Structures are given as C-alpha cells and as structure tokens.
Amino acid sequence: MGGSRTVTAISELRVNGDRLWGRLEEMARIGATPAGGVHRLALSDEDRRARDLFRAWAESLGLAVSVDGIGNMFARREGTGGAGAEGRPPLVLGSHLDSQPTGGRFDGPLGVLAALEVAETLEEQGVRTARPIEVVNWTNEEGARFPPAMMGSGVFSGRFTLADALGATDADGVTVSDAIDGIGYRGALPVGGRPIAAALELHIEQGPILEEEGCEIGVVTGVQGARWFDLAIVGEEAHAGSTPMSRRTDPVAALGRFLVDAYRRIERDFAPHGRLTFGVLAAEPASRNTVPGRVAASVDLRHPDDAILDDMEDALRAAANDACLERGAAWRLDDVWRSPPVRFSGRCIDAVRAAADLCGYSAMRMLAGAGHDSVHTNDVAPTGMIFVPCEGGISHNEAENITPAQAEAGANVLLHAALGLVDPPPADMLSAPTNQPV
Amino acid sequence: MGGSRTVTAISELRVNGDRLWGRLEEMARIGATPAGGVHRLALSDEDRRARDLFRAWAESLGLAVSVDGIGNMFARREGTGGAGAEGRPPLVLGSHLDSQPTGGRFDGPLGVLAALEVAETLEEQGVRTARPIEVVNWTNEEGARFPPAMMGSGVFSGRFTLADALGATDADGVTVSDAIDGIGYRGALPVGGRPIAAALELHIEQGPILEEEGCEIGVVTGVQGARWFDLAIVGEEAHAGSTPMSRRTDPVAALGRFLVDAYRRIERDFAPHGRLTFGVLAAEPASRNTVPGRVAASVDLRHPDDAILDDMEDALRAAANDACLERGAAWRLDDVWRSPPVRFSGRCIDAVRAAADLCGYSAMRMLAGAGHDSVHTNDVAPTGMIFVPCEGGISHNEAENITPAQAEAGANVLLHAALGLVDPPPADMLSAPTNQPV
Numbered sequence: 001m002g003g004s005r006t007v008t009a010i011s012e013l014r015v016n017g018d019r020l021w022g023r024l025e026e027m028a029r030i031g032a033t034p035a036g037g038v039h040r041l042a043l044s045d046e047d048r049r050a051r052d053l054f055r056a057w058a059e060s061l062g063l064a065v066s067v068d069g070i071g072n073m074f075a076r077r078e079g080t081g082g083a084g085a086e087g088r089p090p091l092v093l094g095s096h097l098d099s100q101p102t103g104g105r106f107d108g109p110l111g112v113l114a115a116l117e118v119a120e121t122l123e124e125q126g127v128r129t130a131r132p133i134e135v136v137n138w139t140n141e142e143g144a145r146f147p148p149a150m151m152g153s154g155v156f157s158g159r160f161t162l163a164d165a166l167g168a169t170d171a172d173g174v175t176v177s178d179a180i181d182g183i184g185y186r187g188a189l190p191v192g193g194r195p196i197a198a199a200l201e202l203h204i205e206q207g208p209i210l211e212e213e214g215c216e217i218g219v220v221t222g223v224q225g226a227r228w229f230d231l232a233i234v235g236e237e238a239h240a241g242s243t244p245m246s247r248r249t250d251p252v253a254a255l256g257r258f259l260v261d262a263y264r265r266i267e268r269d270f271a272p273h274g275r276l277t278f279g280v281l282a283a284e285p286a287s288r289n290t291v292p293g294r295v296a297a298s299v300d301l302r303h304p305d306d307a308i309l310d311d312m313e314d315a316l317r318a319a320a321n322d323a324c325l326e327r328g329a330a331w332r333l334d335d336v337w338r339s340p341p342v343r344f345s346g347r348c349i350d351a352v353r354a355a356a357d358l359c360g361y362s363a364m365r366m367l368a369g370a371g372h373d374s375v376h377t378n379d380v381a382p383t384g385m386i387f388v389p390c391e392g393g394i395s396h397n398e399a400e401n402i403t404p405a406q407a408e409a410g411a412n413v414l415l416h417a418a419l420g421l422v423d424p425p426p427a428d429m430l431s432a433p434t435n436q437p438v
Numbered sequence: 439m440g441g442s443r444t445v446t447a448i449s450e451l452r453v454n455g456d457r458l459w460g461r462l463e464e465m466a467r468i469g470a471t472p473a474g475g476v477h478r479l480a481l482s483d484e485d486r487r488a489r490d491l492f493r494a495w496a497e498s499l500g501l502a503v504s505v506d507g508i509g510n511m512f513a514r515r516e517g518t519g520g521a522g523a524e525g526r527p528p529l530v531l532g533s534h535l536d537s538q539p540t541g542g543r544f545d546g547p548l549g550v551l552a553a554l555e556v557a558e559t560l561e562e563q564g565v566r567t568a569r570p571i572e573v574v575n576w577t578n579e580e581g582a583r584f585p586p587a588m589m590g591s592g593v594f595s596g597r598f599t600l601a602d603a604l605g606a607t608d609a610d611g612v613t614v615s616d617a618i619d620g621i622g623y624r625g626a627l628p629v630g631g632r633p634i635a636a637a638l639e640l641h642i643e644q645g646p647i648l649e650e651e652g653c654e655i656g657v658v659t660g661v662q663g664a665r666w667f668d669l670a671i672v673g674e675e676a677h678a679g680s681t682p683m684s685r686r687t688d689p690v691a692a693l694g695r696f697l698v699d700a701y702r703r704i705e706r707d708f709a710p711h712g713r714l715t716f717g718v719l720a721a722e723p724a725s726r727n728t729v730p731g732r733v734a735a736s737v738d739l740r741h742p743d744d745a746i747l748d749d750m751e752d753a754l755r756a757a758a759n760d761a762c763l764e765r766g767a768a769w770r771l772d773d774v775w776r777s778p779p780v781r782f783s784g785r786c787i788d789a790v791r792a793a794a795d796l797c798g799y800s801a802m803r804m805l806a807g808a809g810h811d812s813v814h815t816n817d818v819a820p821t822g823m824i825f826v827p828c829e830g831g832i833s834h835n836e837a838e839n840i841t842p843a844q845a846e847a848g849a850n851v852l853l854h855a856a857l858g859l860v861d862p863p864p865a866d867m868l869s870a871p872t873n874q875p876v
Binding site: 208228241288302 | 697705733
C-alpha cells in the first residue's frame with residue numbers, strides 16, 4: 001500500500017473545535033445585531049456576504065463551489081470513486097446561512113460550518129472517501145423575507161417548481177428572481193435532478209429537551225407532522241352596555257369553552273407527542289365597548305403519526321362544535337398548511353447514533369419540529385439530522401446560544417455519521433493510501 | 439284672558455312626525471355613506487354643515503342660537519318668566535349631531551331634531567312656557583375623532599376642563615382648539631357655569647330590549663356603572679413544534695380557563711344586570727408557530743350598582759388568579775376607566791313615564807349603557823332620558839335604523855315630558871293668552 005503517514009485510528013478522528021467556533025463567530029459578524037443576534041435575510045446583501053465568505057473558505061480547502069438556479073451552493077470534495085457528474089452520488093452535509101429578521105447566530109450556520117469543518121478535518125488527515133462529500137448552503141430556509149420557508153431544498157427535491165420559487169415576492173414586491181440576480185447568486189447548475197447518496201444536517205434543537213435531559217446529542221428520528229388551520233368563531237356584535245348577557249351571542253364566551261375543551265382533549269388523549277398551539281388570536285371589530293362579532297385564531301397541531309393527527313383534528317372539531325352549540329355561535333376551521341410526518345432513514349439514524357456512541361457523547365432519540373431542509377432532502381435521499389442543545393431552548397431570537405463544546409460535539413457526530421455513510425465505509429486505520437477508498 | 443284661538447287640550451298636543459322625519463332625512467344627507475349610514479366626525483366639515491343646518495332651522499323658528507367656548511350650540515325659546523340671562527333657568531332638550539366614523543343616521547340627531555320639533559310644535563300651537571327651553575347640540579359626543587367622548591357636555595358640567603378638552607388631538611395631531619376655529623364654531627358664551635332647570639335627551643336604545651319586548655318607549659331611570667380594564671396573562675414564548683405541552687406555560691390555556699370561570703361567575707351571580715365584555719383580544723408575538731408569551735384582553739364590566747361592581751371586579755380577579763395558578767402563568771388587571779352608575783332624577787323619570795302614558799305608548803323602565811351626554815348633565819341638573827327602539831338593537835353601524843312612527847313617538851314623549859317639567863306646569867287648555875304662562 002503506497003504512501004505512508006502517521007497512523008491514527010479513524011475512530012479517534014475529531015474536528016478542530018476552536019477553528020469551527022472561530023468560523024461561527026466570524027460568520028455571526030455578518031448582519032450582527034446590537035443584542036447579539038443576526039439579521040441576515042435570504043438574498044439580502046448580508047446573505048451575499050455570508051455566501052462569499054463560505055465560498056472563500058471552501059475554495060481555500062480546495063473544494064469546488066457550484067451554485068444552482070435557485071442559489072443553493074454546493075462545495076464539493078471529490079471522492080476516490082471518480083470526479084465530476086460521472087462519479088458516485090455524493091453525501092450532502094449542510095444547512096443554511098440565512099436568518100430570521102432578529103435571529104440567532106447558530107440556527108443554520110452551525111450545520112453549514114460544521115460540514116465545512118468535517119471536510120477540512122478529512123482533508124487535513126488525508127482521509128479520502130469513495131463518495132464525494134458536498135457541503136451545502138440551502139437558499140432561504142427561513143422564509144422570513146420570501147415565503148415559503150425551506151425554498152432552496154424544496155425546489156431541489158421537487159416540492160416546489162423553480163418558476164414558483166423565483167416568482168415569490170417579499171413585502172416590497174421584489175421577486176426571488178431579481179434578488180438572486182441582485183446578489184449574483186443565480187448559478188448555472190440545474191436545481192436537483194441528480195442522485196444524492198444521503199444527506200445529514202446538524203442543527204440546534206430549538207427546544208428545551210436536550211438541555212433539560214442533560215443530553216449532549218439528539219438522534220433525530222424524524223419530523224412530526226404539522227397541520228395549520230384558521231379557526232373562526234362567529235357570534236353577533238352587540239353593544240357592551242345595552243345588551244344583556246342573556247341576549248348575546250358572544251364568540252369570546254364560546255372561545256373560552258372551546259379552549260378548555262381543546263386543551264383537555266389534546267393534553268389528555270394525545271400526550272406526550274400531541275401538540276396544540278394558538279399563536280394568533282384576535283377579536284373583531286376590536287372595540288372595547290362592543291361584544292365581538294367574530295374571534296379568529298391560528299391553530300398549529302403536531303404529532304409524529306399522521307393517523308393520530310387525523311384524530312387530533314377530529315377532537316378539535318368536536319371541541320369547537322360543542323362550545324359553539326352551547327353558546328349559539330357558528331364556527332369554521334379552514335386548512336392553511338399540511339406537513340405530513342417524516343421518518344428519517346434507518347441507516348442515517350443508526351449512523352448518527354453510532355457516531356455519538358463512538359465519540360462518547362450521551363444521546364437520545366427525538367423528533368424535530370417541522371421545518372428543516374432535511375424534510376425536503378428526505379424526499380430524494382436517505383436523510384438524517386443531529387441536534388445539539390441550545391440554551392433554554394431559545395431560538396428564532398437574538399438570545400439564541402450554544403457553547404463551543406456543544407458545537408464541537410455536534411460536528412464530531414456529523415463527521416463520524418458521515419464516515420459511517422460513505423460506501424464502502426473506511427477502514428479503522430488511517431494507514432490507507434490517500435488514493436484509495438478508506 | 440286676552441287673545442283668542444282654537445282651544446285644544448294640551449294633552450292632545452302632538453308633534454308633526456312627517457316634519458321631524460323630513461329633517462332627520464335631510465340631516466342624514468350630510469356625510470351620508472353609500473351603505474346608508476353617516477360619516478360625520480366631530481368638528482369636521484360635515485359637522486360644520488350639520489351645525490349650519492341646525493342653526494338655520496332654529497333661527498327660522500325665531501330661536502336665538504348661541505355657541506359656547508367648546509362649540510356646544512343652544513337654540514333658545516324664551517319663557518314668559520323673562521328673557522335673557524336674568525330669567526329662570528332653562529329646560530335643556532337635545533343630544534348631538536356628530537357621528538361614529540361609520541355611524542348611523544339616528545344616534546344623536548334624533549335627540550336634537552326631536553327637541554327642535556318640540557320647540558316648533560309649541561311655537562305653532564302658541565304654547566308659552568314660563569321657563570325658557572333650549573335645544574342643545576353637544577359637541578363631540580362620540581369621541582371617535584377626539585377622545586374623550588361626551589366632551590362638550592363634560593366641559594359644561596365641569597367633569598373636564600376647557601383647556602384639556604381644547605388640547606385633545608385627533609390621529610393627525612390636530613387639536614380640538616384648531617378644529618373648532620377651523621369650522622368657525624368657537625362661541626363667546628362661557629362653557630357651563632349657569633343653572634339648568636332640567637335636561638331631557640331622546641335617544642335610540644342602541645340595544646335590543648325594547649324591540650324584543652314590543653315596547654314603544656324606554657323610561658330611562660339611570661345609566662349603569664362601567665369599569666374598563668386591561669387584562670394581561672403572561673406565560674412563556676416557546677416553539678410550537680419543539681416544546682412539549684407539559685413544558686409550556688401557555689397563556690392561551692390560562693385564558694381559556696379564565697374565560698369560562700369569568701363568564702360563569704358573572705352570568706350566575708350577577709344576573710340579570712351584570713355585564714362582561716372582552717372586546718379586544720390579542721396574543722403576542724402573534725406568530726403561528728410560537729406559543730404566545732402574552733395574551734391581552736380589554737375588559738368592560740357594567741352594573742347599575744357600584745357596590746356590586748366591586749363584587750364583580752373581585753370575581754374577575756379571582757377567576758384570573760385561579761386560572762393562572764392552574765397554568766403557572768402570571769396576570770395583571772390595570773384600570774383604564776371608571777364611570778360610576780348614574781341615577782336620573784325622580785322628577786324627570788316620572789315626567790317621562792307620565793308623558794308616555796298620556797300619549798298611550800307602551801313603556802318600560804330601563805337602564806342605559808354608559809355613554810350619553812345625560813350622564814354629564816345629571817351632574818349639574820335633574821336629568822332624564824327617553825329611549826325608542828332601534829332595528830335589531832343595532833347602532834354604531836351604518837345599518838342603524840328606526841321607523842318614522844318610532845321617531846314620532848319619542849318626540850311626543852319628549853314634548854310632554856318637557857311640558858311636565860316646566861314650572862309652573864301649563865294648564866290643560868290651550869286657551870291661555872300667549873303672553874301668559876300656560
């Protein structure tokens with residue numbers, strides 16, 4: 001076996017946590033807010049600068065950066081199985097660099113920069129893989145400026161058409177198409193339509209469970225299903241002073257009954273996985289001395305099992321019906337969005353779990369809330385996700401925070417899960433010649 | 439007994455309903471909206487045109503129109519007891535000509551134009567009263583453009599200072615002072631500070647009771663007390679996808695408990711007079727996939743008895759406390775406004791009842807919701823109100839409606855209630871010389 005180098009066990013490979021943290025800090029300076037967060041909306045000038053920085057880092061590692069027609073960026077480390085489009089399908093590792101309007105520093109960038117760190121670690125240690133590895137930055141995951149969210153991965157997987165995505169507009173009427181051209185990130189690569197061996201995404205949990213369980217790694221087994229509705233309860237406007245209670249059809253009274261019953265049903269019958277959220281609530285016409293004619297609420301229902309989501313929806317409708325019958329009000333529940341539950345690939349889940357074990361991190365299986373690019377890549381490739389805890393479970397918030405050790409742990413698990421998924425798996429010794437698969 | 443004329447019983451005097459209706463229709467053309475309502479905000483150009491029309495009608499009857507420093511207009515029919523400021527205190531009849539932004543045709547103008555019709559009927563029939571009668575148009579009853587409501591009568595009665603009222607601004611920053619000058623209705627007459635014998639106001643009910651009871655006249659015995667609060671229930675923002683129900687402090691769940699308990703207590707323990715209205719309701723930060731951190735609601739509590747209002751407020755606080763304890767949320771209830779209950783003068787109530795009986799109208803005693811100029815005149819003079827039904831109880835709405843017969847009935851009761859309050863009361867024969875009290 002030609003070539004010789006310091007022999008180290010593959011199982012002892014670790015990323016350089018300081019380097020990763022330094023890059024996270026440097027990236028966080030682009031669009032930094034005074035309160036310690038990030039304002040880096042998709043396809044904005046801040047996004048352009050983040051992309052330029054990512055491209056510069058990737059190219060300095062010798063990775064070839066290509067951009068597709070929706071702006072998704074792929075930094076490719078060739079495998080030994082052959083370069084270019086003729087080679088084996090790549091392993092795709094990454095996440096997104098765009099942020100919420102007042103977002104945090106880690107939601108997205110952790111997954112992209114940890115993937116870059118994995119590539120650099122392999123490069124540094126001379127580990128060649130048979131499959132190419134691509135570090136991806138998906139365009140517009142947040143959807144904060146241009147709905148819908150997870151746009152780039154959605155076009156890549158075929159959920160959205162390229163034309164629809166390019167035609168989406170922000171609040172000022174600017175199209176995605178113009179914004180992409182404006183920052184110079186419309187690439188020549190076709191969007192999707194090529195095989196992917198597997199996809200892995202490291203992300204902060206954006207919830208409190210890992211922290212509360214004192215667990216270092218979340219082995220994400222899938223994404224719960226989500227259904228969004230608009231609920232309206234309709235009564236009759238009346239003067240607050242002159243209309244006796246007995247003569248009112250007060251939709252707020254019906255709402256009270258409905259809420260108690262809805263929470264009781266969901267909390268009692270669908271624990272621990274069922275989730276019910278009324279994020280938006282408003283009475284109309286919103287006058288202090290007028291009994292509202294109408295109450296509107298958004299409804300967010302989640303569960304990992306689609307059949308159980310059906311039951312939850314039924315329970316919700318029954319609660320609305322009972323409450324409104326009692327109060328003589330009318331109601332309607334309109335569909336807004338449905339995201340069926342996602343089960344990630346068993347191979348990917350196993351690879352993440354094995355990687356955490358190998359590195360000696362405590363790990364637990366868990367579900368993600370809906371809303372990651374992995375939901376879309378799962379349509380076209382075996383997909384897995386790794387979670388690390390975030391402080392207080394806080395995300396979509398300038399206060400979002402993780403420790404350098406948490407970032408490093410996540411990147412180490414990403415590294416070994418990736419190595420577990422390259423085909424064939426590398427031998428456990430870094431003694432192989434760099435021109436052969438390991 | 440000098441002079442001779444057709445002798446008619448005073449008890450058979452009636453207003454001219456067609457003339458009254460014609461004036462109501464003509465007034466409704468000023469600021470008319472396509473949907474059949476009225477847009478005639480206080481001190482706007484529409485208000486100026488309404489005031490000009492009222493003044494022209496009054497002057498054509500020989501009434502002397504004076505305007506005070508807040509724009510209140512008084513059209514005076516002299517009594518036989520002596521003219522001018524040296525005479526007996528006047529009987530004041532009227533209401534307001536301003537409207538809600540999308541208001542109805544009768545809320546206010548009915549009271550002003552019926553008072554004018556009373557004056558014209560007396561004039562036409564040669565009925566002289568010892569006391570002067572003044573037909574009043576109070577400035578800015580609605581408060582829709584310039585808060586607070588019932589401004590003109592409030593300054594007249596001393597509830598508000600003239601300086602505060604003149605300094606109030608609309609949404610564009612225009613002051614009442616500038617607006618009054620802009621329409622030329624700042625008068626030389628001092629605001630208030632002069633004796634009033636009694637005040638009567640005819641108004642549409644703005645509620646459904648008279649219509650549902652099939653009753654023609656409401657004998658208003660007072661105005662219920664009202665308390666306004668801002669309620670806030672504070673929980674903890676959380677991601678709708680990643681935060682289990684058991685780890686949430688969801689203020690919407692607490693709101694549900696609170697609403698059920700609050701309605702139960704008020705409807706059970708304070709029926710039939712207690713009233714509870716949540717007109718404004720909102721969750722923050724109002725994002726579909728975020729458990730709200732805070733729910734805010736306006737609270738409007740009403741009852742005719744102030745001590746019972748204390749008990750209702752206690753019940754409300756207990757309901758908030760119980761609900762929030764159960765859900766681990768916090769709450770606060772902030773005072774916004776307190777309007778103590780008002781009891782109208784027994785003499786005025788009796789005069790209205792007697793007038794309805796004399797005219798053969800069905801009548802019932804009832805309370806008004808807070809919010810009429812009569813609440814303020816009651817501070818400085820014996821005051822009474824007359825209600826007529828309005829279609830479906832609808833008011834503050836372009837669909838507000840009454841029939842010509844209802845307007846006429848109200849004006850006839852106003853006429854005879856006024857005659858019952860002039861001192862000395864007129865004899866029952868219209869045979870008296872026009873230069874003697876009747």
